[in-house]
Amino acid sequence: AQKITQTQPGMFVQEKEAVTLDCTYDTSDPSYGLFWYKQPSSGEMIFLIYQGSYDQQNATEGRYSLNFQKARKSANLVISASQLGDSAMYFCAILQTSYDKVIFGPGTSLSVIP
Amino acid sequence: DGGITQSPKYLFRKEGQNVTLSCEQNLNHDAMYWYRQDPGQGLRLIYYSQIVNDFQKGDIAEGYSVSREKKESFPLTVTSAQKNPTAFYLCASSIWGSNQPQHFGDGTRLSIL
Numbered sequence: 001a002q003k004i005t006q007t008q009p010g011m012f013v014q015e016k017e018a019v020t021l022d023c024t025y026d027t028s029d030p031s032y033g034l035f036w037y038k039q040p041s042s043g044e045m046i047f048l049i050y051q052g053s054y055d056q057q058n059a060t061e062g063r064y065s066l067n068f069q070k071a072r073k074s075a076n077l078v079i080s081a082s083q084l085g086d087s088a089m090y091f092c093a094i095l096q097t098s099y100d101k102v103i104f105g106p107g108t109s110l111s112v113i114p
Numbered sequence: 115d116g117g118i119t120q121s122p123k124y125l126f127r128k129e130g131q132n133v134t135l136s137c138e139q140n141l142n143h144d145a146m147y148w149y150r151q152d153p154g155q156g157l158r159l160i161y162y163s164q165i166v167n168d169f170q171k172g173d174i175a176e177g178y179s180v181s182r183e184k185k186e187s188f189p190l191t192v193t194s195a196q197k198n199p200t201a202f203y204l205c206a207s208s209i210w211g212s213n214q215p216q217h218f219g220d221g222t223r224l225s226i227l
Contacts, residue, residue, distance in 0.1 A: 004156075033213035043202060045157075045218035052213055091156060095213060101172070102147075102216060104156040 002027040002096050004105030011110050013082045020067070021077045021108045023092030032096045034075040036066065039089040039107070048090075051075055079110075087112045116141045120205050120219035126227050127192065127199060135190045135222045137205035143217070144210035146188035150174060151202040151221075160203075163188055164210050192224060200226050 003026040013019040025034065036048040051059045051066045059066040067076040079086055092105040118139045127133045139146065145164050149157040159172030163182040177196025182188055188207075192199045202223050206216040 035215055037215075037218075043204075043221045043223075045204060045206070045216075047215040047217070050213065050215055101159060101162065104149075104158075106156045107154075 002029070002032075002094055002103050004092050004094055004103055006092055006105040006108050008108045009106075011108055013079075013086075013110065013112055015084060015112055015114050016081055018078060018080045019082055019110065021079070021090050021092075021110065023075045023077065023105060025073050025075065025092070025094050027073075027094060027096055029096040032094055034066070034068070035093045035095065035102070036064070036075075036077045037091045037093065037104075038086075039091065041088070045091075049077065082112045084112050084114065086110060118205060118207055118217055118219035120203075120222050122222060123220065125222055125224045127224060128227050130194045132191055132193050133224070135192070135203055135205075135224070137188045137190065137219060138186055139188075139205075139207045139217075140186060141207055141217060142185075143207035144185070145208045146182070147206040147208075147216065148172075148178070148180065148188070148190045149204045149206065151204060157204060160190065199224055 005024045032053045034051045038046045049061045049064045051068045058068050063080045065078045089107045091107045093102050095102045121136045147162040148160040158174050161180040163169035179191045204221045205219045208216040
């Protein structure tokens, strides 16, 4: 069965510093996609970045980048130049193509300190 | 603007009462999903639908029911059989069969009176 693990329940980062949020996954499907979402305290889920299992390069979207290590089944999110507005819950999720369902991890709470 | 609309934002249920949460999308997406989120936890899949008039149970379907009579609409009913319904409910949609991300509504917070 597919599973997402996020081992950091809470993280703190100084404003303007970079931070890495960990995500490991377990799947037997050779084709899958990995997503990161941000959930502010207001509750909405905001899509940040996507990495396909066959993508050769690590995904980047503005200040967000994904450190994808396929052999280690790791897909860590890197946020550069943290801003106060980055304070939120961050969820890693996996979509297995053969199952057509997305499984979410338990999330990491990020707090940006001025 | 295209998006997903969930209503109401807040909902209160009395003991033994069924309540229905609305989810409408104008993104022309085939697939729609309902998730439950408890405080400090991740999202758990309740039901999902790939096409009109068809839907599948997710990981925690007991005590819930859905319908998909129109492509744009995927309402969720929380029945009296759901003994612990207090949670945050999120509806999402996506293009079926692709690796496109899910788009989410703003959620409905359900509480028991």
